[in-house]
Amino acid sequence: MAYLENIRTFIRVYELGNMSAAARDLRISSAVASSRISQLEEHLNVRLFQRTTRALSPTEQGNLFYNGAVKIIDAVEEAEAEISNVTRQPRGTLFIAAPIGLGQRFLAPLIPLFKNDNPLIDIRLRLSDRKVDLAGEGLDAAFFLGVPEDSSLRIRKVADCDRVLCASPAYLERKGVPKTSEELVDGTHDCLNIRYPGAPEFQWMLQSQSGVKKVAVRGPFESDHGDVLTSWALDGHGIILKPVFEVAEHLSNGALRTVLENEPPVPVQMAFLYTHKKYQDPKVRLFIDFVVPHIEKALKASVEQVRVESEAPSNIT
16 A cells, blocks of 8 residues: 555656645645655656756656556556445545635535545545646546536536626715626726636626627736635625625625626536546545535525525615
């Protein structure tokens, strides 16, 4: 098992390009990660990485070994999956990614419940609003909001999520209520945008009588953390575009109010993404089958909460 752990450590160091990042990912210290790499190099009698004070890069032998190492770990995981199918006791570690708001609200509370029912499975939950690479980051599955770009992935759809444009009463009193989406472009209103490395240009997809239109919004602030945008909106700094479930509480208590209801955002698909190979892993299917019904129920509850509260009239014009 020590040799397999050394190989797993090598794979994560290779993929992340950083010893400390790999150590954090594997929940070990940098010293342990470095020791495992040294043991592997001693066993193979080759140098796998070139190390300097500022960078770490694979050697030619490291590049060659990576391809074989991945096959070794894949074979072990497939064998473990076969055993799990026979014994009906899935075991191992699941690496799951999700957007921050979705993960905090839905997945985080469900993981302890799943663990209680499946004590042999551990969960590593990674929350980020940036785009993730399932294979490159060693993920088993990722929660997704939007339209996947990689057609080779399997998709387990959860729901179509309605989205809203909303702002605080203080902002609307100061800047006025937008009448058309053109006011989001001409500088009349401030839009709060999410931005992360590789993110597309700011374009909000809105529905109008003539069809879907792309609105290149403008605003003074941006962040790679969705909840930061919500906080700015609550503090009166601008308009945000959000799935209803992320702002349901604020809409229901009046801290945020919807705008441009005649030009609502296009709904976004919520889904689980995973590779074809991971679909064969029983613990992946078990996890997805467990959480999806809970999330569907929570989504319906959040939408119903907003629908009931929205019947109360607003005095902001």
